[in-house]
Amino acid sequence: MKKLLIYLILFIPLLSQAAFDDHFLNKTLRIDYTHCGNDKAEVYAMDEFFQEPTWDRSKSMMVEAFDYGKYKFVAYDSAENELLFEKHYSTLFGEWQTTTEAKTTWKSFSETVLMPLPKLTIRVEFYSRTKKGLWEKKFSTYINPTSILISKETKYIVKTTRTWFSGNPSEKLDIVIIAEGYKKYELMKFRGDAQRFTNILLGCDPFSGLKDRINIWAVQSVSEESGTDIPGEGIWKNTIMNSNFFTFGSERYLTTQDNKTVRHIASNAPYDLIVVLVNTDKYGGGGFYNSIGVCSSHNELSDFVFVHEFGHEIAGLGDEYYVGDVAMQNFYPADIEPWEPNLTTLINFDVKWKNMLEPYTPVPTPDEEKYEGKLGVFEGGGYSRKGVYRPMSDCTMKSTTYNNFCPVCKKAISEMIEYYSK
Numbered sequence: 392m393k394k395l396l397i398y399l400i401l402f403i404p405l406l407s408q409a410a411f412d413d414h415f416l417n418k419t420l421r422i423d424y425t426h427c428g429n430d431k432a433e434v435y436a437m438d439e440f441f442q443e444p445t446w447d448r449s450k451s452m453m454v455e456a457f458d459y460g461k462y463k464f465v466a467y468d469s470a471e472n473e474l475l476f477e478k479h480y481s482t483l484f485g486e487w488q489t490t491t492e493a494k495t496t497w498k499s500f501s502e503t504v505l506m507p508l509p510k511l512t513i514r515v516e517f518y519s520r521t522k523k524g525l526w527e528k529k530f531s532t533y534i535n536p537t538s539i540l541i542s543k544e545t546k547y548i549v550k551t552t553r554t555w556f557s558g559n560p561s562e563k564l565d566i567v568i569i570a571e572g573y574k575k576y577e578l579m580k581f582r583g584d585a586q587r588f589t590n591i592l593l594g595c596d597p598f599s600g601l602k603d604r605i606n607i608w609a610v611q612s613v614s615e616e617s618g619t620d621i622p623g624e625g626i627w628k629n630t631i632m633n634s635n636f637f638t639f640g641s642e643r644y645l646t647t648q649d650n651k652t653v654r655h656i657a658s659n660a661p662y663d664l665i666v667v668l669v670n671t672d673k674y675g676g677g678g679f680y681n682s683i684g685v686c687s688s689h690n691e692l693s694d695f696v697f698v699h700e701f702g703h704e705i706a707g708l709g710d711e712y713y714v715g716d717v718a719m720q721n722f723y724p725a726d727i728e729p730w731e732p733n734l735t736t737l738i739n740f741d742v743k744w745k746n747m748l749e750p751y752t753p754v755p756t757p758d759e760e761k762y763e764g765k766l767g768v769f770e771g772g773g774y775s776r777k778g779v780y781r782p783m784s785d786c787t788m789k790s791t792t793y794n795n796f797c798p799v800c801k802k803a804i805s806e807m808i809e810y811y812s813k
Contacts, residue, residue, distance in 0.1 A: 411450040414468070414475050415507035419443035420536065421658075422506070422515070423651055426484045427499035433488070435517050435530035438501065439651075440541040446507045447560040447661030452813055453477070453507075457806075459707035459730050460680050461485040463518040463526055464504045468511065469533055475513065476506045480681035481707070483638075483646060489722055490639050501650040509536050524727045546655035547612065552582060554589040555607040560661035564705075564811035566592075567662040569610040569653065571685075572618045572630045572670035578611050584668060584688045585609035591694045592701065595794045597801045597808075604812035608660035619645070619669045619687075631656070634669050634685060638677065645675035645685050653683055663811055664704055666697075678703035695793040702788055702796065706803040709734040711772040711781040711789035723773040732803040733788060734773050735780045744782055744799045758784060766798055 421441040427434050453476050455463075460479030468475055484500040487493055517530040557563055568588060570581040589607045592598050598605065616628040620635035623642055632652050638644035647653060647667060657665050667685045674692055678684035678700030686697045702708040709731030723729050728739040735743045740754070748754070748766055756767030763784050772781035772789070781789060782799040796804065 408450060411453075411507070414511075415446070415509055416536075417446050418508040419446050419658075420506050420508040420534070420541070421654065422504050422534070423654070424502055424504075424517075425499050426482065426502045427497060428484075428488065428493075429495075429497045430488050430490075430493035432497075433484075433519060433529060437532060440534070440538070441658075442508060442541050442543050443658050445661075447565065448505075448663055449811065449813060450507075450561055452810060455479050456810055457707070459732070461520050461730075463520075464506075465516050465518070466506055466509070467514045467516075468509075469514045470511065472514075475509065478504055478506070478681065480504070481679045482682055483648065483677075483679065487639065492639070500648060503650055503654050509534075512536070520730065522724055522727065524730065545658070547652075547659070549656055549659045550611045551660040552585075552609045552611070553606070554586045554609050555593060555602070555605060557603045557606055560606055562812060563604055563606045564808050565606045565608070565661045565663045566666060567608045567610050567657050567660050567664075568666045568668050569632070569656055570612045570614075570670070571632045571634050571647070571667045572614050572616070572628060573612075574615070574617050575613045577617065577670065578613065581611060581668070581670070582609055584670075588666075588668060588686075588688075588693075588697055591697055591793075595698045596796065597805045598698075601805065601808045604808050606661070608662070610656055610659055612656045614670075617670055619671050619673075621673065632667060634667060636673065636675055643675040644677055645669060645673075645687060646677040647683070647685060650683070664701075666701065666704075676700045680704060680707040692791050695787065695791045698793060698796075699787055702800060702804065706800070706807045707731055708788050708800055708803060709773050711786055713771045713774055713776045713779075723775060723779050725778045729773065729779070731773075733782055733786075733797070733799045735768065736778060737768070737780060740768070744802075747798060747802075755780060 423438040425436045455477045461481040464478045466476040482502050512535045518526040519529050521527050568585045573581045612631045614630040618628045620627050622637045632647045633649040634647040636645050638646045665683045669687050671687045672689040674690045676686040676696040684700045684704040754768045756762050758769050768780045773779035783797040786797040787795045
């Protein structure tokens with residue numbers, strides 16, 4: 392695996408410090424926008440721009456090395472048409488589009504992209520991945536970094552502490568764990584919870600072997616009430632990030648649609664990825680590639696939920712289970728290869744884990760005892776019993792097992808940690 396990682400990194404596009412300084416200031420441009428639509432249409436509209444004090448992320452990885460995600464954001468120098476920055480990600484809106492509700496109504500979601508603050512005017516473009524797996528440009532606009540409408544205001548000043556630190560944030564994967572549903576007197580409890588979940592993540596392979604590339608921060612935001620909304624039980628709580636269970640009608644789906652507040656609070660620490668830790672013992676969570684993850688803090692299965700949802704967030708891993716109560720319908724078309732690295736429809740299996748299989752492993756692989764614990768191509772995944780395949784009979788992305796990522800998932804996570812820490 393190490394040879395594969397070295398090979399990958401050699402071919403990731405690098406930007407020198409001098410080249411970064413030619414185009415950017417050491418500050419962050421935060422672009423908040425509204426994403427709305429129904430199951431067939433989508434519209435982008437700019438909301439607010441913020442300038443944050445520093446760019447604490449990599450100064451060399453300005454262009455994506457992985458073709459993952461439902462959405463893509465790119466920025467060009469407006470005068471020279473030079474590609475300066477590219478980021479891929481997924482959001483709650485993309486999942487909502489697949490629900491029954493989206494067939495009958497329109498809905499809007501707040502979303503955010505971050506990039507280094509450019510020195511000159513840029514042209515930005517937003518792309519969505521079509522059902523055929525192709526990128527389609529949906530919106531374009533120009534941003535002048537000297538505009539008086541780019542706010543320098545800090546909306547929330549929140550105390551942060553390090554729960555794991557290995558070095559300069561611009562050379563590490565930085566994760567923030569944010570308190571949700573913790574009252575002021577419960578912040579000591581939150582600090583203990585944040586440390587516990589730090590230990591959970593760093594005790595899980597492959598994170599355990601890459602600790603020296605990771606920083607983790609606890610952000611101590613305060614809520615007026617403890618807990619979270621549980622609409623199916625008539626429970627509503629006044630919390631700082633307005634999280635809730637029963638997302639899309641699924642009881643265990645714990646998310647927040649208050650993206651702007653999450654981003655305001657997260658900006659108190661250097662971050663690449665955000666985890667919202669919700670003060671509840673109810674089972675649930677959610678996670679989105681290169682975006683926001685959510686997890687309940689005190690369920691007996693929270694260790695599993697935390698690393699499972701973080702697998703979605705850091706490496707774009709797909710769900711490998713197949714159950715009947717997931718709201719999304721026909722999430723993976725049978726004639727398109729999924730972008731997720733751990734799922735395949737066999738349309739283009741050559742780009743997935745085919746080269747990791749042992750000789751003579753049958754494709755597809757029968758789900759029989761003789762292949763249990765072996766890497767193969769097992770039918771059933773991506774919420775479908777038929778037509779979508781996973782790498783092993785079991786994995787943390789399939790069942791409620793902690794520290795059980797399969798080799799394909801471990802490889803995808805390791806490559807992404809390497810990418811973030813360059």
